[in-house]
Amino acid sequence: MRTVRIGEAAAAAGMTTKALRFYEQHGLLPPVHRGSNGYRDYPPEALARLQFIRRSKAAGLSLAEIRNILQIRDAGQAPCAHVAAQLAQQLTDLDQHIAELTALRASAAEHYQAASQGDPTQCDPAQICSYL
Amino acid sequence: MRTVRIGEAAAAAGMTTKALRFYEQHGLLPPVHRGSNGYRDYPPEALARLQFIRRSKAAGLSLAEIRNILQIRDAGQAPCAHVAAQLAQQLTDLDQHIAELTALRASAAEHYQAASQGDPTQCDPAQICSYL
DNA sequence: TGTGGCCTTCCACGGTAGAGGAAGGCTCCG
DNA sequence: CGGAGCCTTCCTCTACCGTGGAAGGCCACA
Structure with a gap:
């Protein structure tokens, strides 16, 4: 070696x-x-x-x-116990992160529905875009 | 005003x-x-x-x-059409991001199972931690 | 002897969305 | 008049994980 x-x-x-x-x-x-x-x-x-x-x-x-x-x-x-704790923490972090993104996805989907079905000529310029 | x-x-x-x-x-x-x-x-x-x-x-x-x-x-x-396209893009981005995190969560959960059930005294120091 | 391919150090940059703070000017109130 | 609370600009810093490049040294091969 x-x-x-x-x-x-x-x-x-x-x-x-x-x-x-x-x-x-x-x-x-x-x-x-x-x-x-x-x-x-x-x-x-x-x-x-x-x-x-x-x-x-x-x-x-x-x-x-x-x-x-x-x-x-x-x-x-042996770091095994610490590793387990770290992974447990990471699981809860990931769950929270995923939940946040999922909620954001739902709201984005709603906005998308509105924006794709709406009529651009009805959009009030003062609001920039009515669908956001 | x-x-x-x-x-x-x-x-x-x-x-x-x-x-x-x-x-x-x-x-x-x-x-x-x-x-x-x-x-x-x-x-x-x-x-x-x-x-x-x-x-x-x-x-x-x-x-x-x-x-x-x-x-x-x-x-x-009127930016409505652009907004709709932007939101559509964001939906696919979010879906991918969520899928990645979900996969990572699954693998972290597996590692966690192994680490919390394993025996620290069996851990080979040369590998740092056998459960990762 | 030259040339290419390693190696060394240090410095800057990227992207995100501002926060924090210093040094100095303005304005309002008592 | 003094001080609080605004405002101005400019500079630095955050967290993450390196990447890119410059300037220079070392080594082997032809």
Whole structure:
């Protein structure tokens, strides 16, 4: 198992080099060893961490939430309970967000009905558009 | 009907003075007449425009979309047809957005099931968290 | 020796809709 | 006359997640 440079690590994780530097800068990746030329040198274990970040992002967690989870793991604890709590929170957030969008959709549909059935010549210019 | 200063116009429309200046700066409000002291002087008709902006925002239109509608009206045409098209577009956007969030919710729920039923002591530290 | 392809740093930008605040001018009321 | 409460402009900041580019260093191959 050899160490890899940032480009290879990024490609292996399906990310860009920019993203890796960004994660390091924002505490999702620990500062990594540099070679004599200043290049970052990623050990093979780093790939698992990158893939965890990938999976977490796909699950809809924010980088801040992912960082919290990583910090718990880095402190030597199993983050499972925290992960469960985070996911529970996310479920309620998502439910609320979906409910809001659904309500907005209903009101947009109403406006659309009015606007598509209305007569433009009946529209009062002073109101800009009577159907909104 | 007298002209009003920005604070009164904003209050009447349920907005802040900041918002009115912002709208003017971004082309939703035409440059308004200034008094001798440099203060903006809003005619009574301006209120209808502000209320239209309010209604449109409540309907979920972005400021850019509202600006387009206002420009059509300012060009002397009835924007109803454009409004209908805009709303139709918004309905499909909302439907897609809602579908995405619903799918994300389903996957988050699955992860949550796994994480809340799993055994933390079984979690492989190298994977950070097995349930994500 | 040159050229292409990595790597480094830092700075700016995007989109959304304003909020917050500083520095200074105006106006009204007591 | 003094102070409260308006108004003006201009600049910075918010949250999110990077992307794009410039200026320069390093390395391998032909």
